[in-house]
Amino acid sequence: MKFWQLVLCAFLSAVCTLLSTEPIGSGIAALVAPLLLILIVMRGPWSWKAFLIVFLTQLPLWLYLQKWTFDITIPGWICLSVYMSIWAPLFVCLLHKVNTKLNLPLYLTAPTIWVGIECLRGLVLFGGYPWYLTGTGMADTFLVNLASIGSVWLVSFVTVGIAAAVVLLRTLHMIPRVLLVCIIAFSVVWPQFQAKHLRLFKCSVIQSNVPQSNKDRWTYEQQREDLSSMFQMTLDAAALEEPEKPDLIVWPETMLPGAGFEASRQDFGQWAQQFTPFWIWAEELQYLARDIQTPILVGTQTWENVEVVETDTTISVSPEKHYNSAVLLMPDGATQRYDKMALTPFGEWMPYVGAIPALNNWVRSFAGAAQLADLEPGKEPKPLTFQSQKGDSVVNISVGTPICFEVAMPNVVRRLVWDSGKRTSDVLVSLSNDGWFGSDLAARLQHNREARLRCIENRMYMLRAANTGVSSVIRPNGEVEYAMVEGKLAIDVPTIFTARVGNGLKRPISVFIGDSVAWCSLIGSILLIVSSYLKRSSSDVE
Template sequence: WPPPERMRDFDRMLELTIRASRVDPTPDLIIWPETMYPGGALDANSLNEERAAALSWVTDTDTAWPVLRFVISRGDNGIDPPVQIAGPFEQRGRLMMPTTVVSDSLLAWQERLGIPFLIGAEGLEGYTLEVEEGTGAITEHRDAWFNSSYLINQGRVEGQRYDKMHLTPFGEVMPYISAWPWLESLFLRVGIGATGLSFDMDAGTTPVTHIVRTESGLVRVATPICFEGIMPEVCRRLAYVGSERQADVLMQLTNEGWFATFDAAREQHLQIIRWRAVELGLPVIRAANTGISALIDPQGRVIVRGVEAGETRHDGVLWVEAPLPVGTTPFGRVGDIVGWANLVGLGGLLLAGTLLGFTRRGPPQSPTPDGTDEENTKSQPRQSQHREK
């Protein structure tokens, strides 16, 4: 994702966000699809590290940067009124754009519009940047790297971020192989020729719900990210604690660009998550990059699908009003217990039937010397041994 392209896409996302904010009635929440935020993490520690190290995107001076109409800055102190950013600055024959421009702009626009944003971005733990004296080379260190969702309100990250718990196989993690870094490296280098590629993303361990304030009260939002939407137990962990429901709506952030032009896969992804709505009795809102953004009601019915320009591979705004759920569902309360109990019960019935049939027939009989079964021989009536003279 080259820096100029990042900024162009980010500028377009801001334009769509501003358009979404002008819908009547005013939205309670604006949702971006997965990975549409082009910066790094949004937590305060990571942003402070980037500022302290003056981390920047760098290109050569011949690179054509887009005209940025909506990217703004909050100023170095984060207090000054937002100002328009004309473009990158030149230093030592290179074009440089501070990476914090996107976070500053995102937070400033959220504060200006006054509508909470739900954003997918990186999550980092133990993130530090070390700047080498003299050369200015920057070395990055991180303890953990996540695919996360953030709620932004009042110009800052609000509450706890959610870290994706079930990573996408062959996209974010290599099943089994990733347990041995040397084997993963060998597979990528020799197996598919992807030198330099790594599957080093970490899986989250804790379900998190974002709390959104609306005129009708607080709404608890669970955010299955991409592949998690097809996993029943993952969505249940996000929506329930034990038998108690802790979410009022599922909001799936997904990027389906890796489906390329195969729209049938996008359609299938939408169809699968309809089951999560039925299982949990929750409405589902999908924000899908290149895919089918949609509203699904708690009965699994697709109420609205696609932005105004088209269902797939088009950008735009989809406005929905989701019905809030009432009560719980059996699957929400007990999960897969019923399914496993049925499986165990069926296995028990099959075993009992087999043993019962074996008992009634008795053990197999050994043949007599003349080749007939001993049991059959015993049951034959004795024939007369005398002959008429």
């Protein structure tokens, strides 16, 4: 392979990775991206120059895909982009090492190393950042149906395996060719064996439009204006006539300001009036739920054990524990709460340095993200339950509520739906503040794309309530219905989105397999790398 061909392959691989993401979401591009990297390994003499070229072509890609973080923290944007740019050249480096030292089929070694790397960045390092996996890029192809067997990791594995087989097509033996055809045929046929679903209940999403820049400096006056609009939309949703009248009304993530429902005005003592924004909105929403006689699922902060600290010059308030929560508010005032378990790394917690205050503060200062919170992770995957009236009968409905970043985590969503192989949630309702993405529509749609894989993996409906949009309902096969306003996607506009959702389909195999494909690939990658070095050592001795 000539130098210009090496550069072209590396560049086109980066372009294909981009095309596999939203708003294009090409499955063919998701297949070609690793194929071109495998081609570099097979056709080009290895050198560190190749590693550098692949890295340099990846860097602009990730600077673009992560551009939404620019407005939050410029150093963080650069660091995250560099971090994401390392994985493709690392794959090329490791695959070359294994391929030259071990006489093993490329269609097995390539996907093993690729998914092993995805496991490393998606589940291990910094708590996991599983966005933009190859399997997610296949969301609009028939191969995505394999996610209900081995999660997104199996889709990635098969995709890269096919890419390697295409590279070797001229020399590929009959058995691998037959196996390839069988896998493709099985992916097409598999969905036909899934049981039909039943409609369960109607839900109205109150899509807010509060830019993140406003939420960072959400004054009491601005809260009154924004909350008045949301309260009115809630009243309008509850007033809908049958068959559109909702069984549940949903607000997006952290759209109820204040200290949540665990704190009351009494916790602020004589300073209650001065700290009105911390408790007033929870009270007002309780009154609203009572008036409309409809359960409200709301995203809010939860403060536990509020303490007011008074000095000679200042009065401040802080909680002992601080959570990002989804709270189900019943008409009788009762509440149920789920606390976000998988916090966003470097956004809601600081990986590795959080336990060292001085280092934690330095990283925040360096990253320019001092406004980001240190939250407590939730302890358990608690489903929230309410009742829906169906004619003369009453139906109990359990809701799993992944919050924002959690929809990208296969293991977290699985825990919210299943317990020891038994279904604990009838439907998923995800609360998200997509205002973090600013004007980056592609990132918002990609967030929804990540959620689609969770629905396929668990054969579940998911309703997404997103601040600034775009809210949606996702079916168990990954099909999406977006909130629309005047025939266009409901982006940066407040709206009411009413949708019907159903219960999950029969238990998929992925419940039992879980993330095993990812972990086995990581272990397999380590064994391959160690074996390649041992082979070199033994060769040197000889």
